[in-house]
Amino acid sequence: MTTLFPDDNFVLHTDAYQLTMMQTYFQKGIHNRHAVFEMYFRSLPFKNGYAIFAGLERVLDFLKDLHFSASDIAYMRENPMFDDDFVDYLEQWRFKATVRAPREGEVVFNNEPILQVEGSIFDAQLIETPLLNMINYQTLIATKASRMRAVVGNQGLLEFGTRRAQEMDAALWGTRAAFIGGFNATSNVRAGKRFGIPISGTHAHALVQIYRNDYDAFKAYAETHRDAVFLVDTYDTLRSGVPSAIRVAKEFGNRINFLGVRIDSGDMAYLSKGVRKMLDEAGFPDAKIYASNDLDEETIASLKLQGAKIDVWGVGTKLITAFDQPALGAVYKVVSVENEFGEMVDTIKISGSAAKISNPGKKQVWRITRQSDGKSQGDYIALWDEKPDQADSLFMFNPAYPYLNKTIVDFNARPILEEMVVDGQVIYQSPSVQEIQEYSAERLDNLWSEYRRGLNPQEYPVDLSQKAWDHKMNLIKDVRHYVDEVAKDFENRQ
Numbered sequence: 001m002t003t004l005f006p007d008d009n010f011v012l013h014t015d016a017y018q019l020t021m022m023q024t025y026f027q028k029g030i031h032n033r034h035a036v037f038e039m040y041f042r043s044l045p046f047k048n049g050y051a052i053f054a055g056l057e058r059v060l061d062f063l064k065d066l067h068f069s070a071s072d073i074a075y076m077r078e079n080p081m082f083d084d085d086f087v088d089y090l091e092q093w094r095f096k097a098t099v100r101a102p103r104e105g106e107v108v109f110n111n112e113p114i115l116q117v118e119g120s121i122f123d124a125q126l127i128e129t130p131l132l133n134m135i136n137y138q139t140l141i142a143t144k145a146s147r148m149r150a151v152v153g154n155q156g157l158l159e160f161g162t163r164r165a166q167e168m169d170a171a172l173w174g175t176r177a178a179f180i181g182g183f184n185a186t187s188n189v190r191a192g193k194r195f196g197i198p199i200s201g202t203h204a205h206a207l208v209q210i211y212r213n214d215y216d217a218f219k220a221y222a223e224t225h226r227d228a229v230f231l232v233d234t235y236d237t238l239r240s241g242v243p244s245a246i247r248v249a250k251e252f253g254n255r256i257n258f259l260g261v262r263i264d265s266g267d268m269a270y271l272s273k274g275v276r277k278m279l280d281e282a283g284f285p286d287a288k289i290y291a292s293n294d295l296d297e298e299t300i301a302s303l304k305l306q307g308a309k310i311d312v313w314g315v316g317t318k319l320i321t322a323f324d325q326p327a328l329g330a331v332y333k334v335v336s337v338e339n340e341f342g343e344m345v346d347t348i349k350i351s352g353s354a355a356k357i358s359n360p361g362k363k364q365v366w367r368i369t370r371q372s373d374g375k376s377q378g379d380y381i382a383l384w385d386e387k388p389d390q391a392d393s394l395f396m397f398n399p400a401y402p403y404l405n406k407t408i409v410d411f412n413a414r415p416i417l418e419e420m421v422v423d424g425q426v427i428y429q430s431p432s433v434q435e436i437q438e439y440s441a442e443r444l445d446n447l448w449s450e451y452r453r454g455l456n457p458q459e460y461p462v463d464l465s466q467k468a469w470d471h472k473m474n475l476i477k478d479v480r481h482y483v484d485e486v487a488k489d490f491e492n493r494q
């Protein structure tokens with residue numbers, strides 16, 4: 001591939017303001033102070049009851065050997081925005097922070113840390129933008145895919161989105177996220193090669209149009225392939241497409257593996273029933289009916305309700321673009337920072353809307369499950385030094401509505417954030433996509449079905465520990481006091 005710079009890499013894939021802030025930290029000599037940043041999203045996408053965490057493998061790839069290349073340095077030197085000594089520093093800089101995250105495929109929720117970066121202010125600040133870029137998109141797509149998997153049950157689910165994706169990166173990584181969320185295969189051959197995702201494909205209308213009739217096209221395909229799925233809707237599904245598919249399947253017998261037919265337009269409930277009848281009567285009860293055409297979980301559910309005889313679902317646009325909600329909206333906030341005396345001070349971001357006030361302090365997310373059957377009880381966000389896994393009982397309350405609370409006993413507490421990168425070294429070996437998909441399905445199984453249903457799911461409890469809550473209230477008080485002082489001072493100066 002031709003690139004403008006042979007040593008190009010992703011380190012400048014960040015917002016300019018990260019670099020301008022870094023220059024300030026550097027010039028003021030605070031760039032090596034310790035800080036903790038956490039990533040979270042405020043509301044679940046698609047009104048779903050959970051999200052599937054994805055994007056970690058690419059984040060780890062990105063962090064490996066992260067550095068400013070010669071052409072990056074040359075580019076920055078030319079830009080008056082950056083000082084020479086700052087750029088000199090970048091030339092020898094290497095990423096040394098620690099990153100904690102859930103395993104890929106983990107079930108995660110809103111308002112809890114889904115990634116934590118601990119290290120120098122400098123390192124943590126630089127990677128905000130790319131990390132959000134990767135996690136926001138891939139988590140969104142894995143979640144959308146999971147919603148589709150929930151609707152189709154055990155039927156086949158194929159990813160067809162590459163042509164409609166927001167460019168090549170989104171197609172590739174979106175496909176991987178879709179697989180994590182439960183898709184069986186992809187039409188994207190590069191994703192197959194790169195990630196080991198099974199590839200699958202039928203054929204396009206072009207084949208039929210080029211031969212100008214269904215029979216000749218299917219026959220040519222059968223002569224050149226063992227596995228065959230014929231696309232039957234180019235001219236008329238029931239009157240020319242399916243009759244031609246049946247004719248070819250009969251003529252070729254065991255010489256081909258007649259997998260079925262694909263419908264890509266029209267009323268797919270009506271058509272699939274007609275197609276099923278014709279295939280059965282022709283002696284092909286095992287031939288499957290594939291369907292595609294702007295499908296999403298809602299259309300699929302409706303088609304199933306109508307008794308459509310569809311066995312395999314091909315989904316493109318609405319999956320790969322997360323059509324009904326194109327952004328997850330995860331944010332990345334500093335929660336603790338070292339002061340001039342070398343002490344860690346927790347920080348808070350205040351907002352007019354209570355939901356947007358950040359949770360200060362370095363935290364761990366504990367997944368609380370029932371000891372008896374492993375079923376989910378909720379997530380418990382605690383300050384880092386708390387040990388809920390060693391407690392006999394746990395008081396859990398909803399931070400937005402503290403009167404919603406419960407005390408639980410006989411529980412297991414599992415920390416969700418695990419060390420993936422330590423002092424700049426990636427220590428986590430990503431499992432295969434198949435293993436990630438299985439892990440995700442197992443995690444989802446532990447969730448009560450009330451949280452899993454696609455429509456109006458129950459809200460999963462994401463609770464704060466008493467200590468984390470008290471800490472937040474105290475910091476809010478401190479900030480109020482600070483704001484009053486500044487306002488008073490300003491008045492006095494007028």
Ligand SMILES: Nc1ncnc2c1ncn2[C@@H]1O[C@H](COP(=O)(O)OP(=O)(O)OP(=O)(O)O)[C@@H](O)[C@H]1O
Nearest residue numbers: 264265266267268269270293294295299302303306
């Ligand atoms: N029985 C059905 N119930 C609900 N939705 C359906 C049914 N059959 C098809 N659909 C959906 O309705 C939409 C039909 O879209 P559209 O009108 O663009 O398709 P078409 O005209 O049949 O085909 P095309 O224009 O692609 O040749 C698609 O999203 C399809 O998935």
Ligand SMILES: O=P(O)(O)OC[C@H]1O[C@H](OP(=O)(O)OP(=O)(O)O)[C@H](O)[C@@H]1O
Nearest residue numbers: 160204205264292293294295315316317
């Ligand atoms: O509808 P989506 O969910 O986005 O799935 C992908 C679509 O891409 C193909 O159509 P296209 O018209 O691009 O090509 P074709 O000539 O093969 O039909 C395929 O037939 C699907 O309809």
Ligand SMILES: O=C(O)c1cccnc1
Nearest residue numbers: 160187200201202203314
């Ligand atoms: O293989 C298919 O049927 C396919 C691939 C990409 C897009 N639409 C359909």
